Amino acid sequence: MQLKIATWNINSVRLRADLVCRFLDRWQPDILCLQETKCPEGLFPSVLFAARGYPHIAERGQAGYHGTAILSRLPIAEIASRQFCGKDDARHIAIRLAGDGLPWVHSLYVPAGGDLPDPALNPKFAHKIAFLDEMRSWLGNGLQDNAPHILTGDFNVAPLEHDVWSHRQLLKVVSHTPIETERLVAIMEGRSWHDVMRAHVPHTDKLYTWWSYRARDWVASDRGRRLDHIWLDSFYRRRRTALEVVRETRGWERSSDHVPVVVTLDL
C-alpha cells in the first residue's frame, strides 16, 4: 500500500478553496494537511472537499489567524490536537488512520516569530523559541506510540544552508537564525526524525517551499526558503519514498505564498 501525503500552507482556505480542489483533482493525495486556514470552526468548506473524495476531515480553526486541518480519502480512527505555550492558538491537528499499523499524521503551524530575532525585545520571537522548545520535548518522548508518526507542516524555519537563497544574508533574518535552525535540527535528531525531502535533494542543492509576496518577480529573483517540511518516523527510514515540491501552484492566480510538498510512502 502506498500513502500519498501532501502539506500546504494555504493562507486562507475559504479564499483559495478552488485552488485546493484543483490541487486535489490533479495530484490526488490520500491526505492533505493544511495550515493557515484562517477559518473559524463551522465555516470550513468541508462539503466542497467531501464532494471531491475527501469526506474525512479534521480541523481546528479560529477567526482570522492560524488554523490547521487535514483532509483524508481514508477513514480516520482518532483525532488529536495539542496546545502549545499555554495558548489556545489553532496550530496543530493530527489524525490516526483507521487500520492496523497505520500512522498518525500531523499538521503543524509553528509561529512565524515576527521580524526582530531577539527574544528579549520581541515577544513573538520569544514565543517561537518557546514553541520550538516545547516541540522538542513533545516530539522526543511525548508522542503516543500506538502507531508511527508522520509530521508535516509549516515549521517557519529553514534549517539548512541551502534551504534559503542566501545563507549569509539570512543568518540574521527570522526563519534562518542559528537560534532557530539549531533548535530544529536538535528536534529532528531527538527522535531520529527522517527529513524525507532532503533524502531526495542533496544538501548542496537549493530547495524552497515559500516565496515572498513582496518580490517584484518571484520567478526571476527566486529568493525562496524551505519553511514547510515532512518528517517521517525513523520506523519508515528505509521505506521507498517519492517527493514532489509543487512549485507550479505558486504561479496560479491569487495563490498562497507557500507551495505543496507531496511525499509518497510505501507502507
Next chain:
DNA sequence: ATGGTAGCATAGCTA
C-alpha cells in the same frame, strides 16, 4: 538601509 504584498477582527495586526 528600506520597502515591498497579502488576508482578515477592514485597520492594524499577522505573515
